[in-house]
Amino acid sequence: MGHVDLVVEGQQGPQVFTLPGSDQRYRQLVETMNEGALLLDDLGMIVYANARFAELAKVPLGRLIGSQVQLLVPDSRRAMLDALLQSSQRKPESAEVELLAADGRRVPVYLSASASWDADVRLTYVVATDLSQQKRSQAIVAAEGLTSLIVDQATEGLVVCDPVGRVVRTSQAACRIAGKNLLLGRFADVVQLRTADGADVAHAIVASALSGKVTSGMEVTLGDLALLVSAGPILASDNTALGCVLSFVDVTESKRIAQERLELLEAAQAANRAKDEFLAMLGHELRNPLAPIMTSLELMRLQSEETMKRERVIIERQVHHMVRLIADLFDVSRITQGKVKLDRNALEVAHLVSRAVELATPLIEERRHRLSVEVSSGLIIDADETRMCQVLTNLLTNAAKFTEPGGQIALVVRKESEDPDARIVMTVKDSGVGISAALLPQVFDSFVQGQRSSARTEGGLGLGLAIVRSMVELHGGSVGVRSAGAGQGSEFEIRLPPGRRRKLRRSQPPGTLKRVAAEVRRVLIVDDNKDAADVLGDALARGGHVIRVAYDGPTALDLARTFNPEVALLDIGLPVMDGYEVARQLRTLALDSRIRLIAVTGYGQDDDRKRAVEAGFDAHLVKPATYLMVMEMLNP
Structure with missing residues (x-):
């Protein structure tokens, strides 16, 4: 062997x-x-x-x-x-x-x-x-099992088609959405996908995917359902198509919710526009009767300082109160729309405090409060004087209103430390009715007020503190409040960044306007409020001006042709032809000299001022404009 x-x-x-x-x-x-x-x-x-x-x-x-x-x-x-x-x-x-x-x-x-x-x-x-081949086989089997599990359990519709578009694998969600068993049917024949205009797109989607192209997020309908469909090819190593995969998501409910939200948004926007229009109309209607009252009071004061002085003071105080209420309404509207623009300058805090105290003093004295003021010297802030004066005045009048007569109010302004960047702290403290713990978190919200007495001696609309917070935040500061509870008084604290000393801006003291030695002017007054037009005409005539009065636009244009006015005071809300159109037509008349157009109107929103400029007005006065303000406008 x-x-x-x-x-x-x-x-x-x-x-x-x-x-x-x-x-x-x-x-x-x-x-x-x-x-x-x-x-x-x-x-x-x-x-x-x-x-x-x-x-x-x-x-x-x-x-x-x-x-x-x-x-x-x-x-x-x-x-x-x-x-x-x-x-x-x-x-x-x-x-x-x-x-x-x-x-x-x-x-x-x-x-x-x-x-x-x-x-x-x-x-x-x-x-x-x-074991290489065995491992590969096991991996293929595992991958196949995983793929089946993924497809079967997918929450969206998943469909796998072979090279001729026949469904060879599908998720349960796909069958549920389609309302039938899709297996072994041609997808484009069993699923009737249509575009918004009713065109069938299923065949085109499948054909595109089998040709190697991708469709992503196409919005289609399937009966009453709204679907988002995506599709793409399944390619071999040589890039030949082995089939295609399609996915579709039912977005019917989300589209319904989105539509409802859109409708709610549009309704809210419409309501907001209606509110703004209402506020504008409210301001116009409230300001119109105030204008002749204010002018009449000024005439009475000019004619005699002593005649019915007590009654005149009462009327003036109530008219100014109504003017402030209207201004608060418009301020809140402008704040919510982001239309507040600040005219910031370096201001001495002591000067600002002096103005605010002067404005709040009538109410403080009326309620017999004792006011103490302590202001550190040399403090400067970078602020809009009018707005910050409004903030301090609101806090002082708020303290006066919600403190029983004979109470105590303290205004203290200091710097929190010697650091140059340390904040300036303004505190208004009172011995008044206090604020309950439940109300403290909402005290700066619009239309929120504390417990009122049955006589409603506090007055107001609950807007003052909302305006305070908004204005302080616009200046980069913060405002807070402390109170131990009902009957324990309140303490409001404003914290503002310091300003830098540079050229300081000084304004006129509140409530004072210099008397203007005006040249005699030919003045045309146009207002459908007969009392307002006639009283303003009488006042300007007493000032030596030549006056013509019209109560509508066409009459005003006829008068202008013969009167040849140098100045026209126009209301905006006129019958027949509004003030904007009257202004445009006055500009086209062949007058001897260029006419100065002044809007004197109850419409005081920023958009109203912009429209006035576009219509050719030279100035815009919001009713009730005082006699002295109008006199100044006659001679710019």
């Missing part, structure tokens, strides 16, 4: 084993089998390897012989290999490890190890089965 010599490299050098002919056949079997085979000595050196193992390791067969098997596995798996070889000396053992191939790839293998058949030489026989 012949024999074969097997040479095994050992510690004592090469050893030769002579195999009978039958053993040669076993060796031929090992050389040709699909598994890798190794013989290892007791130190783990490879003394024999078949061609298949060399192929798995990507190492030439000649280089494998004499190398250490531990070098063929990653570091992380060497402990497993050592345990396998040690355990195999007692009984056959197997384990799954990875070979670290020479090209850097990791090859999963299943190693079976057992002691050698030759008792004279201690050898270990190892068989390595390649």
Whole structure:
């Protein structure tokens, strides 16, 4: 039968084993089998390897012989290999490890190890089965299972089509949205997707995806449902289309909610416009009767300082109170629309406090309060004088209103520290009715007021503190309030950033206007409020001016052609032809000199002023304009 010599490299050098002919056949079997085979000595050196193992390791067969098997596995798996070889000396053992191939790839293998058949030489026989294909199959199966799970459980409609557009996989949501089982039907035939104009688009979407194009977020309808559809191709490695995937989301409810929100927004905007229009009309209607009252009072004062002085003072006080209420309404409206513009300058705080105290003094004296004022010297803020004066006046009048007669009010202004950037703190403290804990968080909200007495002696609309907070914040400051509760008084604190000393702005004291020695003017007065027009005409005539009065636009234009006015005082809300149109037409008349147009109107919003300028007005006065204000306007 012949024999074969097997040479095994050992510690004592090469050893030769002579195999009978039958053993040669076993060796031929090992050389040709699909598994890798190794013989290892007791130190783990490879003394024999078949061609298949060399192929798995990507190492030439000649280089494998004499190398250490531990070098063929990653570091992380060497402990497993050592345990396998040690355990195999007692009984056959197997384990799954990875070979670290020479090209850097990791090859999963299943190693079976057992002691050698030759008792004279201690050898270990190892068989390595390649698990790469099995792992790939397992991965494919796992991926397939995961894909199925994802598709089945998707909350949106997911559909997978084959190259002819037939549905081969679908999510439960897709069937629910479509109202039918979509599997094995042609998607474009079983799902009737249409655009807003009713055109069928399902065929076009599928055809586009199968041609390699992507559709993203197309809005379509399916019966009564609104859907967003996306589609794209499934490509092979050579970019040929294996099919396509479509997704569609039911947005019917979200569109309904969005439409409802839009309608609510439009309704709110309409209501807001209506409110602004109402406020404008309210201001116009309230200011119109105030104008002749104010002018009449001024005439009475000019004619006689003593005649019915007490009655005149009462009327003036109540008229000014109504003017402030109207101004508060408009201020809140402008604030909510972001239309407040500040004219900021460096102001001495002491001067500002003096103005505010002067404005609040009539109410403080009327209620017999004791007011103490303490202002640190040299304090400067960068502020709009009118607005900050309004803030301090509101706090002082608020304290006066909500403190029982004979109470105490303290105004203290100081710097919180010596640091140049330290804030300026203004505090108004009273001994009044206090503020409950429940009301404190809302005290600066519009139309919020504390408990009133049955006589409503406090008055007001609950807007003063809302205006205070808004104006202070517009100046980069903050405002807060403290109160121990009902009957414990209140303390309001304003904190403002300091200003820098530069050219200080000084304004006229409140309530004073210099008398103007005006040139005699030809003045045309146009107002549908007969009392307002006639009283203003009488007042200007007493000032030496030549006056003509009209109560509507057409009459005013007829008078202008013969009267040739130098100044026209026009109301805006006129019958037949509004003041804007009267102004435009007056500009077109061939008058001897350029006419000066002044709007004297109850419309005082920023938009009203802008429209007046666009119509050609030179100035805009809001009713009730005082006699002296009008006199100043006649001679700019």
